[in-house]
Amino acid sequence: MTIQRILVIGAGTMGRQIAMSCALGGYTTVLQDISGPALDAARTELENWSASRVAKGKLSQDEVDSALQLLSQESDLTSAAKDADLVIEAAVERLDIKEQIFAQLGQITAEHAILATNSSTLPSSKVAAASGRPDRVCNMHFFNPALVMKCVEIVRNADTSDATVNAVTEVAQRLNKQPVLVNKEIPGFIANRMMGAINKEALNLAQSGVASIEDIDTTARTALGHPMGPFELMDMVGLDVVDFIAQATYAETDDEADLPHPLIVEKVAAGKLGRKSGEGFYPYN
Ligand code: 3HC
Numbered sequence: 039m040t041i042q043r044i045l046v047i048g049a050g051t052m053g054r055q056i057a058m059s060c061a062l063g064g065y066t067t068v069l070q071d072i073s074g075p076a077l078d079a080a081r082t083e084l085e086n087w088s089a090s091r092v093a094k095g096k097l098s099q100d101e102v103d104s105a106l107q108l109l110s111q112e113s114d115l116t117s118a119a120k121d122a123d124l125v126i127e128a129a130v131e132r133l134d135i136k137e138q139i140f141a142q143l144g145q146i147t148a149e150h151a152i153l154a155t156n157s158s159t160l161p162s163s164k165v166a167a168a169s170g171r172p173d174r175v176c177n178m179h180f181f182n183p184a185l186v187m188k189c190v191e192i193v194r195n196a197d198t199s200d201a202t203v204n205a206v207t208e209v210a211q212r213l214n215k216q217p218v219l220v221n222k223e224i225p226g227f228i229a230n231r232m233m234g235a236i237n238k239e240a241l242n243l244a245q246s247g248v249a250s251i252e253d254i255d256t257t258a259r260t261a262l263g264h265p266m267g268p269f270e271l272m273d274m275v276g277l278d279v280v281d282f283i284a285q286a287t288y289a290e291t292d293d294e295a296d297l298p299h300p301l302i303v304e305k306v307a308a309g310k311l312g313r314k315s316g317e318g319f320y321p322y323n
Pocket of ligand 1: 181
């Protein structure tokens with residue numbers, strides 16, 4: 039099937055940048071959120087980002103103008119969903135809310151529409167049944183910042199059809215992303231499993247006094263060629279998100295090794311969530 043219209047649910051950090059990526063890919067895109075202020079904040083951020091792209095000579099004025107024209111915002115889910123060929127859900131990471139959204143989408147979207155979730159912790163099989171069309175449901179997991187990071191993990195559940203995988207792969211390619219196919223649902227998929235292993239080791243090294251967080255980050259950047267060190271990255275992702283991912287993984291595996299690291303628990307309890315709260319492992323202005 040040919041996808042022309044995309045609905046992105048959730049105007050948070052991920053949803054707004056996924057929506058802009060879709061508009062830049064030439065798709066008519068609706069960004070939906072029940073919060074008007076969240077939609078307004080998203081629009082402002084994307085307009086500022088567009089202006090800086092033009093100022094840096096990375097995109098032309100025409101390219102950003104046509105993307106911003108293709109991108110509309112909507113607070114009512116039913117009217118936002120009516121013409122969508124593909125829905126990418128990037129709402130809050132709560133199963134009850136996602137189940138409710140997918141059940142509603144099963145009723146209000148066209149029969150052919152594909153329903154994808156950007157969730158990194160909830161595999162699509164958890165919401166597929168609620169939608170009533172499990173063969174057209176999968177994960178499309180983008181990475182933060184979604185306008186920059188190339189990878190999109192496409193995770194199929196046991197019922198996801200080949201046609202669905204092919205259609206969302208084509209969309210990811212048109213967004214100039216690099217799709218990778220995850221054939222089996224597994225906690226953390228590919229990237230978060232690898233990132234989790236690195237983070238755990240970095241946290242253990244810091245906790246045992248082997249090296250400072252600054253030197254561990256410097257090592258990751260200058261010895262391993264990572265763009266950011268693990269502590270810088272955790273601060274960017276949000277320590278509450280790191281904590282939540284670990285808890286969700288533990289809930290699936292029942293393996294105590296997957297529980298949130300004590301240093302993360304300590305930071306979250308102190309309200310130090312990373313860049314978003316002004317302090318995490320590092321202070322931010
Ligand atoms: N939004 C949009 N664009 C951004 C951005 C943001 N928040 N942050 C940086 N950029 C853009 C800049 O505009 C710049 O673009 P340009 O080079 O085309 O002009 C480019 O990214 C590089 O930015 P900077 O020069 O300011 O800084 P860096 O070179 O340090 O790059 C970075 C910033 C892209 C964030 C880079 O450090 C990086 O790739 N870090 C690793 C990010 C990562 O691992 N993300 C995955 C997190 S895990 C995840 O998302 C999974 C989830 O389930 C938790």
